[in-house]
Amino acid sequence: MSKVAGTAGTLLTGDATGNAVRIDKKIVTTLTNLDTDVLTTKAVSAVTSAIDTKATNAGTAASTAQTAANTAQTTANGKMAKVAASASAQIIVASATGDASASGKKIGGATLAATPSVSTLATEAAVAAALTWQTLG
Incomplete structure (x- = not known):
């Protein structure tokens, strides 16, 4: 395979005759080479979805706990306190x-x-x- 000038960090492939051909894509080693707009949109969407799910679950658990506390208080209101x-x-x-x-x-x-x-x-x-x-x- 022959050398191809100016190919540091780029992908190469072979053509039909066996010669090295440069592909205009680089091997990404850091996040700075990614399309940050697409990455940010996807990441924010995933994080937002996870936060929404956690918040909904926490809200449901809090609501259930409050309902149980209200029920206990209503029950307690109808009973006499114990004496020593x-x-x-x-x-x-x-x-x-x-x-x-x-x-x-x-x-x-x-x-x-x-x-x-x-x-x-x-x-x-x-x-x-x-x-x-x-x-x-």
Whole structure:
């Protein structure tokens, strides 16, 4: 094959007789040799599409999370709050806003206690037993 002058970095091919022929195309080794307008349009289109997809997916996930939070809040709004375990056996009262709290008062038994307490409410049975004439024995 014979040498072809001025062919550094260009592609060569052979003709029908076997002689080297220069092709007017260069081997691209850096992006600076590409058609940047076409590359930029394609790259921007691909990136924009990917961003749009990610944004749509993120928006859908956020919307789903917000819907779940709204549902949980609606459910929570219809229920009383729990009170501390230390309030065991106490009467639970509601405030004007609907919040539950322990009253510090307990319900008494069937008879009045030997030592009255301001924190125990008497039952009807205990009051009736206290007011009934009993035979002392």
